[in-house]
Amino acid sequence: MLDTAPAVGAAPDRRSSGPARPRRRPRPGPYLLIAPTLLVIATLMFWPMVQIAIMSFQKVGNRQLAGEPAEQVGTENFSTILSDDLFWQSLRHTVLFAVVAVSLTLLLGTLVGLLLHRLGRRMSAFVAAGVMVAWATPPITAAIIFYWLFGSTGGVVNWFLDLLPDVLVGGDWIDHNWFATPLRTYTVLTVCVVWQSFPFVAVSVLAGLKSLPGELLEAARVDGASAWRSFWQITFPLLRPIFLVLLVLSIIWDFKVFTQLFIMSGMANRDAFNLSLYAYSEAFGGMNAKLGMGSAIATVLTLLLLAVTAVYVRIMVRQGETS
Amino acid sequence: MRFIKIAATAAAIALAATACGGDEGNDEAGAAAPAKLNVWMMGEGTPEQTAFLDGVETEFRKKHPNTDVVIKYVPWPQVATTFQKAIAGGEGPDVTEIGNTDVQSHIEQGNLADISDNFAKWADGASLNKTALANDQGDGKTYAVPWYGGVRGVWYRTDWFSELGITPPKTWAELTAAAKKIQDEKKVPGIGAPSDQTNAIMSFIWGNGGDVAVKEGDKWVGKLDQPQVKEAIDFYAGLVTTEKVAPEKYIGKNELQGPQQDFALGKLGMYIDGSWALKEMKKVSEKNADKWSVFPIPTKTGGNAPVMAGGSDLAVWKNTKAKDVAFDYITVLNNKTNAQKWADYSGFSSMFTDVKFTDPKLEAFTAIAANTKMAPLSTGWADFEQTKKVIPNTVKGVMQGKPSADELKKANEQANTLLNP
Secondary structure (H helix, E strand, O other): OOOHHHHHHHHHHHHHOOOOOOOOOOOOOHHHHHHHHHHHHHHHHHHHHHHHHOOOOEEEHHHHHOOOOOEOOHHHHHHHHOOOOOHHHHHHHHHHHHHHHHHHHHHHHHHHHHHHOOOOOOHHHHHHHHHHHHHHHHHHHHHHHHHHHOOOOOOOOHHHHOOOOHHHHHOOOOOOOOOOHHHHHHHHHHHHHHHHHHHHHHHHHHHHHHHHHHHHHHHHHOOOOHHHHHHHHHHHHHHHHHHHHHHHHHHHHHHHOOHHHHHHHHHHHHHHHHHHHHHHHOOOOOOOOOOHHHHHHHHHHHHHHHHHHHHHHHHHHHHHHHO | HHHHHHHHHHHHHHHHHHHHHHHHOOOOOOOOOOHHHEEEEEOOOHHHHHHHHHHHHHHHHOOOOOOEEEEEOOOHHHHHHHHHHHHOOOOOOOOEEOOOOOHHHHHHHHOOOHHHHHHHHHHHHHOOOOOHHHOOOEEEEEEEEEEEEEEEEEEEEHHHHHHHHHOOOOOHHHHHHHHHHHHHHHOOOOOOOOOOOOOHHHHHEEEOOOOOOOEOOOEEEEOOOOOOHHHHHHHHHHHHHHOOOOOHHOOOOOHHHHHEEEEEEEEOOOEEEEOOHHHHHHHOOOOHHHHHHEEEEEEOOEEEEOOOEEEEEEEEEEOOHHHHHHHHHHHHHOOOOHHHHHHHHOOEOOOEEEOOOEEEEHHHHHHHHEEOOOOOOOOOHOOOOOOOOHHHHHHHHHHOOHHHHHHHHHHHHHHHHHHOO
């Protein structure tokens, strides 16, 4: 959640890089107003962040939680992680999953957003309410439902695939194990995560579309532009800031997917770990907590996300300057 | 992020603890009779369990009329973090149930009170299972007492066995043959061999004279690279890969994620599970319940393989202000009458050697329990078994066609690191 701050904060940058406005002297009023919020955020978020940074260079277990001083271990936590094959495998899974899931989420979300814009008032409200249910479903519930759907005992998906003609999908689906290999597990995970996250994109895109001046699209239609062309030439450029924010948010969300994967495959399927599960298994899973190690992984994950965010903030600022 | 949340929670709890620590300090001077006894039970809790514990409380209050017993259920997946918070915040229970694989970690971390003296005075203590009790001791002191345990056997269908002329297998070869016969004749998979079932797989390793690790001097030395272990893993994984009498659909899963339901529904020939499974399977389907029975997991050459005793123990938390009262609660909860009631309700064996199941179907488990073995008594075992799930992940790899020698070599390296924390 914290990581979204730069992305959101960047939006005004874009606007301010437009025509120069006369500079005013800073007034204390606004700062006083946000001070309480800042204080809360600093205590509850920045301070733990600092602690995590400190702990990533220490050996911290249950004894240290109870008050014993922690031992400084230098960069040992980091070198252990970086020399672990499982870390690199988990990183690969995390990145690949994010690429696929984010693309699908944005694609599906945009399409549904456009659909909602086209639909009549009642139908639009009905469909919007329908997709919002998916968004409102808690991740644990969604994960359990998808685990059942794709289960090998009484799973609806296997039953349905088995009913389809073998020419289309092949036979022997009834005992298909959807969680036997990483590729299969991530297929289910992608479906589950995309299903849950596209409504947010759809509704945000819809909000953007509603704010567009109708004349532009009308003019394009009069000039005989196809729907495809008017989307890419008019709608997309105008909504670019929204798409960028959605992109960064989706990357951040999909990078740290934990709950769904934990429920669907869990600790017994190390070959399907992503970074969050790897961190959990290294740091928290048992009675011998290794919080220093967990902090080190968290730091790596945070740095990765900050890097992603930084790249996009940069692109956004650049685009603001050129447009 | 998750880590921030945990850190924040820990910080918040620490703050809360320091804030309210002041007023509680001195009121209950002396251990005589606290107003409240906090008891933590692991698991979700059921109405039957609550009713059972209410009965225990009534009995306990005959002795300590002014002490209110407050039960808190801690679901198993949250156990580790809940104890971590208790340690960090200093707000622990008075009495707690502890999974037996975690007891050594708790002793090492100094979370449990030394109850050696109370235990010595407790007459019933003498008839507790000695292997299980050893797991509750460290440096000659007693920190917990065994409560209940469970051993696993192979569930099978008596009607299918008699129809096909199979007798309960005594060797691995007979087990494979039985599974094959059921598969051919009944058109259901012969046996369930899920990869995420450490305790069952341990029986195959032990049944072939192998072990995970052996203590040599101060150190645990991994033995997973030994030929006996390789043979056992090859056999277990081979049920899926070479013999094809166990389905692929249980790869990466545990016995509750398919095998139990399939067996109860008559869609699986045999599977390995404990006495407590009877209750769960009846919830799935009562139809064939009278035809279910159990035989011990066989060894390679013949005989009952040693089984890992899973289960729970009862301990007094170190920060309790009323150690003696807390121990009194344990002696009521686990007196022989209540132990009998609990065994019959839960389907777990009592850890008293002279308390047996009332249900004759579960009798086989009493015989199986005669040959139990403890996992390495290392503080790292909990990590090895539950967090890293080393054996399940190894077996999964082998089931997917990776060479068992390589996988076991890697597993052995993990055993060497994890078991010597």
